[in-house]
Every structure is written in structure tokens, then in C-alpha cells.
Amino acid sequence: MKRQSIIILGGGTAGWMSANLLHHAFHAKGFDITLIESPEINIIGVGEGSTPHLKQFFNTLGLAESDWMPRCHATYKNGIQFNHWSSAKGYSAYFHPFPSMPDRQTAAGFLINSMLRRQGHDVDPRPDRYFLSAYLAKQKLSPKTQTGFPISINYGYHFDSALLGEFLKELAVEKGVNHVAAKITEVERHLSGDIDALVSENGQRYQANWFIDCSGFSGVLLQKTLGVTFHDFSANLFNDAAIALPSEASLPTSVQTISTALSNGWSWEIPLTHRTGNGYVYSSRYQSSDAAETELREKLGLLDADVPAKHLKMRVGQVAQHWYKNCLAVGLSQGFIEPLEATALHLVQDTLENFIGAFEAGKFSQQHQAEFNQRISARFEGIRDYIVCHYKVNNRTDTQYWMDNRNNPHISDQLQQILACWDAGGDVTALLDGLGISQFYPAVSWHCLLSGYGRFPPIGATSAATHEVNLEQIQHYIKTWAKGFIPHNTALAK
Ligand SMILES: Cc1cc2nc3c(=O)[nH]c(=O)nc-3n(C[C@H](O)[C@H](O)[C@H](O)COP(=O)(O)OP(=O)(O)OC[C@H]3O[C@@H](n4cnc5c(N)ncnc54)[C@H](O)[C@@H]3O)c2cc1C
Structure with a gap:
């Protein structure tokens, strides 16, 4: 097969993640990969938390935690603690866990109590009581177990983003990715509209078959050159x-x-x-x-x-098409949802993994482009709705900002349906499955969010609660499992 070439424009985290994953997937299939970054245009240099999906990125590249974590001053992450988002009594803080296999039974108890509480029963639906990772976080225990302990759980990471970028750069260059320091000032196109070459300010021309736009918020290739429109989310999310x-x-x-x-x-x-x-x-x-x-x-x-x-x-929103002609946008150039749930690198990874799958399935053509675009857009919207929900259900009254967020009419139909179903005591899990959006945030996460904010009617049910959940027993299970997990600093030293 004739060798093909890919140029990645941009050397931020998205650029170097792309370089590594694309090299891993395509180098042996006859693709040369070059990354061009401008020494004059800084990377954004923030973005230090991940979801559990990042582990898969390092696994794909065959890297152990000891290879990269010490270099990036990284730590483990059991979840996110939200403080003072709700002023409901007893709900001033809640913990969003990363649910895992051991939580299956305790999560069932949580879902039952959350439903009973929605029906007005006097039961405890606070998520941090039911999930192992919440208990581990409180005790400053890592998500890593003693050798031989028969349980493993999901977790994310925290890391220095600049150092992670450096690490990924070294790795990619060592493997054979070409690295060019140049500021691109002009883009040449074929008659078909595809990108032909990038031209630097000193006149050097860089030609390729495929282009990955990782140029950050400036969106040099997909938006500025190919004219793909940007769908703004600022009516849904106020932070900028x-x-x-x-x-x-x-x-x-x-x-x-x-x-x-x-x-x-x-x-x-x-x-x-x-x-x-x-x-x-x-x-x-x-x-x-x-x-x-x-x-x-x-x-x-x-x-x-x-x-x-x-x-x-910050510019929140997403491009109308993430892959257009021979260009794929990855990272801030494809869109951004504010970092409340640290999902941006997750979306980078998801975009790349889906692109690799679609590109291979279409024998390195644009055959599966439309389907790919639909899938990635739905992911952005699914995550957006979950983030918007945090603001929509806040009950703070201290500033206009929080009141305007609560009263914001610009929420998607899907989110309106989820809130209506929750408030009516309906089956939110079935609704999410029916809407086909539980793959973005599973039902348990929606229950954690809405329960964690204390979005419940007053206690008032007169009948006794059916399916009484034994919370003491759940806490006993969690504490017993937790004995197998090692302190965070011991895990980091290891
Ligand atoms: C406040 C904030 C907090 C965040 N927190 C998180 C978090 O906790 N978790 C998470 O996953 N994400 C987070 N993010 C998002 C995360 O920072 C980004 O997704 C990530 O850093 C990737 O950025 P990037 O590589 O797309 O862009 P950038 O880092 O901006 O890189 C752009 C690159 O393009 C190059 N470039 C641009 N124009 C040209 C040109 N003309 N010629 C040559 N090169 C060019 C630049 O030199 C640079 O190398 C956060 C973002 C913000 C704003």
C-alpha cells in the first residue's frame, strides 16, 4: 500500500494524545505522522483531572502507572466532592463516585432509597453512604489494593498537564512521530475543498493526506479554514x-x-x-x-x-461536524464543555478511538464520517446535559447568578424529561435507556447528582417504606472492603 501521511496541528495535550494513539493504530499500516506546533503560541496549560477512561489510553500504549505518574506528579482520583452547590438541609456536600463492580449491591440499595425518598419516605438517599470510592476518599485511601485482594475498582487521575504533555511528546518522538516547530500562517486546499498543505510563516510547505486539528480554541483548520460552524452552548452554560x-x-x-x-x-x-x-x-x-x-x-x-x-x-460549545473533508478536530478545536466533571480529555480519547474505528472500517476513507459525527455530537450533548443539570437543580439564593441558572429556560428536551420523570417519582433508569443516553452518564450517576442535591419532596409518606434498605449493613460491607485498600501516599510511593 502507498504510504499515507497525517499532519497534526498543535502540541497541547490533545495533539500529543493524538500523535501517540494514531501512531499506535496506523504506523504499521503505512502512515507517517507529523506534529507541527508553534513555539510562539502557548498551550492552554490547564486540565489536570481525568475520568477513569484515561487508564485505557495508557493501557493501549502499553504504559504502566510507574512509567508516567511520577513524571507528571500524578495522584489517584476516587471521584469528585461537590461542596455548597445545594442549600437543602443535610445536602451541603455530596460525592460523585466512580461506581465499580463491588458497588453493584450497595448501589441497588441506593437506588431503592432514592426512589423511596422521592415518594416522601423518611430514608437516607445521600450517595456518599453507598459507594466504596466515597468511603475511600474520606479515609484518604487509594483505589489500589493490597496484593492478592480480590477486588478492583475504577478510578481517575490528577496530573500536571504541562508535564503530561512533555511526557507524551517524548514518547511519540521516540516512537517515530516527526516533530516540527513552526507557526502555520496559510492553508492550501485542493479543488475538492480538502486540505492539501500547511504553510509556515517562513514559507515551508507541509503536505499530507489527512489533517488533525489540535490547534486549541483558535480552531485553525476545521473552523477557520474549512468553515465548519460552531454551535455555542453559552445559553445553557453561563461560565466563560x-x-x-x-x-x-x-x-x-x-x-x-x-x-x-x-x-x-x-x-x-x-x-x-x-x-x-x-x-x-x-x-x-x-x-x-x-x-x-x-x-x-x-x-x-x-x-x-x-x-x-x-x-x-473559555468558549463552550461544539463544532457542527467534528470530521469534515480530510480533517478531524480533536480537543479544544472541536469544542469544550466547562471542566466541572473533567471530561475534556475523555472526549479527546473518545473522538480518537471512534475515529480510528470508523477510519479503519471504511478502509481509510470518509465512508463512515456522517455516522461518526453523529456519535461524537451526541456525546458532547449528553455530557453537556449532565453538567447543565448541576446548575439547573441548584437551590442557592445568594446571588443572581445561581438564581438565573436555576430559572434558565434553555435546557434540552432530554434534560427536561429527566427532571420531570425524577420529580414525578418515575423510572429514570428506563427513561435514560429509552432516550439512548445512559452510555454518557449511567443512571446511577444521574441518581447521585439529583439525590446529592437533595431534590426531594418534603418527608410526608404515611405508609411504611417497602423494600427497607439496611444502611448499616451496607456501610459494614463498604468498611470491610475498604480494609483491602492501601493509603494514598503508600500507593504513590509504590
Ligand atoms: C479552566 C479549564 C480547566 C480544565 N480542566 C480540565 C480537566 O480537569 N480535565 C480535562 O480533561 N480537561 C480540562 N480542561 C480542558 C483541557 O485543558 C484541554 O482539553 C486540553 O488541554 C487540550 O487542549 P488542546 O491540546 O486542545 O489545546 P491547547 O493546549 O490550546 O494547544 C493548542 C496547540 O496548537 C498550537 N497552535 C495553535 N495555532 C497554531 C498555528 N497557527 N501554528 C502552529 N501551531 C498552532 C499551539 O502552539 C498549541 O501547541 C480544562 C480547560 C480549561 C479552560
Whole structure:
């Protein structure tokens, strides 16, 4: 077969993840891969939390945790703790777990109690009582077990994004990906409209058969060159700015991301081995950047500290087609949903994995493009709706921002159906399956979110609850299993 070539434009996390996965999938099939990045245009340099799916990325590349985690000051992540998103009594914090096989039975108890509570029974539906990863996070236990313990669970990671990029760059270059430092100023196209070549500012021409646009928010190839439109999500999600501000690492190292609701957005706290990553995601329509920085500094006790803050603008939404002509957009150039559930790299991975599958199935042609685009768009919308739900069901009254979010009429039909079904005491699991969206967030995650916020009617059922769940027994199981898990810092040292 004639050798084909792929050019990736952009050397952020998306670019280097693409380089590694595409090289892994296609090098032996006759593809040469080149990554071009501009030394003058910085990467975004944030994005330090993952979902459990990232483990699969490293497994595909044949990398052990000991190969990359120490290099990136990485830590384990059992889930996300949401503080102060709800002002319902008893629900000021909830933990979004990564459910695993051992949770199957306890999750069944959670789903029953959450249903009974929706019917007005006086039972405890708070998710952190029912999931192993929530207990491990509280105890600062890692998701790793002692040798020979017969249980394994899902978990994510926290990492220094700049160091992860460096690591992935070294790996890709070592394997044979060509790396070019050049700023692209012009794009040449065939008569068919396909991209033919990228031209750098010093006139060098880089020709290829396929192009991967990883140029970040600037969307150089898919949006600016090929003219693919961008579907804006700002009516659904108000946040459009962020501030990042590091602080010292704390010991023992936490095993969870913490998301705390602030006056006009929320702050993240991500534990790494050498520092804590902090930030504030907010809406510039409601708060100025100066006021947001002051609020974040006050929260962190860094009001007078000489630590510079990094201010960022965010564009939320997705492109109308992620793969158009001979160009695939991956990362911020294909779209972005605010980082509340740390899903951006998950979407990068998903896009690449689906592209590789569709591209191979069509014998490296555009045969499966439409189906691929439909699948990736649905993923973006599924994740968007889950994130929007956090805002829609908040019951804070302290600022206009939170009240406007709650009263926002711009929510999808699917989300409206989910909320109506929940409020009517209906079968949310069956609804999600019927809508075909439980693959984005499973039913248990929707129940955790809605129960965790305390979205329930007043207690008032007169009849006794049927299917009484023995919460004490559930907690006993969880504590017994937890004995097999090792402390986070011991796991990191290993
Ligand atoms: C506040 C915030 C928090 C986030 N938190 C998370 C998180 O917790 N988890 C998560 O998964 N994701 C998170 N993300 C998203 C994550 O940061 C990005 O998805 C990830 O970093 C990938 O970015 P990128 O590679 O697409 O773009 P970038 O990092 O912006 O890279 C763009 C690249 O394109 C190159 N480039 C651009 N134009 C040209 C040109 N003309 N010529 C040559 N090169 C060019 C640049 O040099 C650069 O190398 C967050 C994002 C934000 C804004």
C-alpha cells in the first residue's frame, strides 16, 4: 500500500494524545505522522483531572502507572466532592463516585432509597453512604489494593498537564512521530475543498493526506479554514472564564477533586504530589476578573501572596461536524464543555478511538464520517446535559447568578424529561435507556447528582417504606472492603 501521511496541528495535550494513539493504530499500516506546533503560541496549560477512561489510553500504549505518574506528579482520583452547590438541609456536600463492580449491591440499595425518598419516605438517599470510592476518599485511601485482594475498582487521575504533555511528546518522538516547530500562517486546499498543505510563516510547505486539528480554541483548520460552524452552548452554560492559581501540596494527599460553589461559579482543588492545582470557573457576565481573582485568593488564603494567577477565556460549545473533508478536530478545536466533571480529555480519547474505528472500517476513507459525527455530537450533548443539570437543580439564593441558572429556560428536551420523570417519582433508569443516553452518564450517576442535591419532596409518606434498605449493613460491607485498600501516599510511593 502507498504510504499515507497525517499532519497534526498543535502540541497541547490533545495533539500529543493524538500523535501517540494514531501512531499506535496506523504506523504499521503505512502512515507517517507529523506534529507541527508553534513555539510562539502557548498551550492552554490547564486540565489536570481525568475520568477513569484515561487508564485505557495508557493501557493501549502499553504504559504502566510507574512509567508516567511520577513524571507528571500524578495522584489517584476516587471521584469528585461537590461542596455548597445545594442549600437543602443535610445536602451541603455530596460525592460523585466512580461506581465499580463491588458497588453493584450497595448501589441497588441506593437506588431503592432514592426512589423511596422521592415518594416522601423518611430514608437516607445521600450517595456518599453507598459507594466504596466515597468511603475511600474520606479515609484518604487509594483505589489500589493490597496484593492478592480480590477486588478492583475504577478510578481517575490528577496530573500536571504541562508535564503530561512533555511526557507524551517524548514518547511519540521516540516512537517515530516527526516533530516540527513552526507557526502555520496559510492553508492550501485542493479543488475538492480538502486540505492539501500547511504553510509556515517562513514559507515551508507541509503536505499530507489527512489533517488533525489540535490547534486549541483558535480552531485553525476545521473552523477557520474549512468553515465548519460552531454551535455555542453559552445559553445553557453561563461560565466563560477561568482563573488558575497553584498553592502548596498538602499531606496526606487527597484522593478526590473538590468542586466548591462560589458566588458566580465554582472553584476546583486538584491534589498533585508537588502542589495543589486551584482555579475558579465563573461567568464574566456576572463577575469581573479582578473580583473573581480576589474571591479565589480569599478562599485559598492567598490574598497577599506573591503567586501569579493565570486568567483564561473559555468558549463552550461544539463544532457542527467534528470530521469534515480530510480533517478531524480533536480537543479544544472541536469544542469544550466547562471542566466541572473533567471530561475534556475523555472526549479527546473518545473522538480518537471512534475515529480510528470508523477510519479503519471504511478502509481509510470518509465512508463512515456522517455516522461518526453523529456519535461524537451526541456525546458532547449528553455530557453537556449532565453538567447543565448541576446548575439547573441548584437551590442557592445568594446571588443572581445561581438564581438565573436555576430559572434558565434553555435546557434540552432530554434534560427536561429527566427532571420531570425524577420529580414525578418515575423510572429514570428506563427513561435514560429509552432516550439512548445512559452510555454518557449511567443512571446511577444521574441518581447521585439529583439525590446529592437533595431534590426531594418534603418527608410526608404515611405508609411504611417497602423494600427497607439496611444502611448499616451496607456501610459494614463498604468498611470491610475498604480494609483491602492501601493509603494514598503508600500507593504513590509504590
Ligand atoms: C479552566 C479549564 C480547566 C480544565 N480542566 C480540565 C480537566 O480537569 N480535565 C480535562 O480533561 N480537561 C480540562 N480542561 C480542558 C483541557 O485543558 C484541554 O482539553 C486540553 O488541554 C487540550 O487542549 P488542546 O491540546 O486542545 O489545546 P491547547 O493546549 O490550546 O494547544 C493548542 C496547540 O496548537 C498550537 N497552535 C495553535 N495555532 C497554531 C498555528 N497557527 N501554528 C502552529 N501551531 C498552532 C499551539 O502552539 C498549541 O501547541 C480544562 C480547560 C480549561 C479552560
